[in-house]
Amino acid sequence: DQSGNKYLLLESDRQVQDSQIMLETVDVIVQSSIRMLPTFSSQDLSNVAWALARLVGNTSSETDAELGVRDVHKLLHRIGRRMADPRMAVTSQSISNTLWGMANLEFFDAAIYRGVASRLLSPEITTKCNPQVYGNSLWATATAELEIADKLDFDTTHVPVSERTPQPTDPITAVFDMAAKDMMRRPHQYEPQHIANILWSFSKLSIRHPL
Numbered sequence: 001d002q003s004g005n006k007y008l009l010l011e012s013d014r015q016v017q018d019s020q021i022m023l024e025t026v027d028v029i030v031q032s033s034i035r036m037l038p039t040f041s042s043q044d045l046s047n048v049a050w051a052l053a054r055l056v057g058n059t060s061s062e063t064d065a066e067l068g069v070r071d072v073h074k075l076l077h078r079i080g081r082r083m084a085d086p087r088m089a090v091t092s093q094s095i096s097n098t099l100w101g102m103a104n105l106e107f108f109d110a111a112i113y114r115g116v117a118s119r120l121l122s123p124e125i126t127t128k129c130n131p132q133v134y135g136n137s138l139w140a141t142a143t144a145e146l147e148i149a150d151k152l153d154f155d156t157t158h159v160p161v162s163e164r165t166p167q168p169t170d171p172i173t174a175v176f177d178m179a180a181k182d183m184m185r186r187p188h189q190y191e192p193q194h195i196a197n198i199l200w201s202f203s204k205l206s207i208r209h210p211l
Contacts, residue, residue: 026055030071037078045079046094049101052076056105076107084115092125096133099140108144117141118171126178134179135194141172142201148172151207154180176207 033040033048040048052072082088083098098116117137119125150168154177168174179198183190190198202208 022055026052027071030075034071034075034078037075037082040082042083042088042090042094045083046097046101049076049079049105050097051101053101053104072105073107076102076105077109077112080107080109080112080116084112084119086119090119090125092120092128092130092133095119095125096136096140100136103140103143110144110146113141113144113146114171117175120175120178121171129178129182131183131190131194134182135190135197138176138179138201139197141175142204146172146205148176148205148207151205154208173207176202176205 056072079098080102083090083095095116099113120129120137149170150173168177183195183198
């Protein structure tokens with residue numbers, strides 16, 4: 001699984017009925033979460049985004065219509081705004097799970113992604129980032145196909161040092177830089193899936209980095 005989690009799948013001979021129960025359950029989750037959002041911790045917020053991605057992700061357009069994609073995206077927008085709020089206590093895992101959930105649910109709002117990802121740049125969060133956090137966060141932002149700035153600042157082949165800024169100003173680019181440096185520092189701690197996610201993300205957004 002892309003998120004690094006493992007699941008138990010139960011076989012069913014009542015797929016139509018089970019699908020209907022799932023739809024009704026997701027609708028209750030979405031409507032209840034919208035009302036209760038102000039009381040949620042960052043872990044609660046990321047768990048909702050992650051759970052919705054598991055329940056709704058990769059569904060048919062008919063299912064999307066039944067679930068009310070507009071309500072799902074409204075909820076994700078509110079989750080993103082709260083996660084991006086510097087007053088909200090967050091963890092590196094809650095940030096990456098939120099980004100992963102948003103990307104899987106095809107929620108694309110550049111400002112929200114930048115706000116959430118920028119929380120990874122806080123010193124107290126950066127020290128807690130692990131390979132899975134970097135792999136999932138980069139994969140999510142690349143899947144969202146964000147337009148990013150400063151990406152040529154890593155190009156040691158074609159861009160002279162005098163033309164590169166020492167530190168990216170775009171938070172997404174800064175997170176990519178941070179992930180690359182971490183992977184180069186401790187490659188033995190990165191699993192093949194983490195490495196694949198990071199390299200694919202750099203390629204997807206056309207970022208040249210001396211990895």
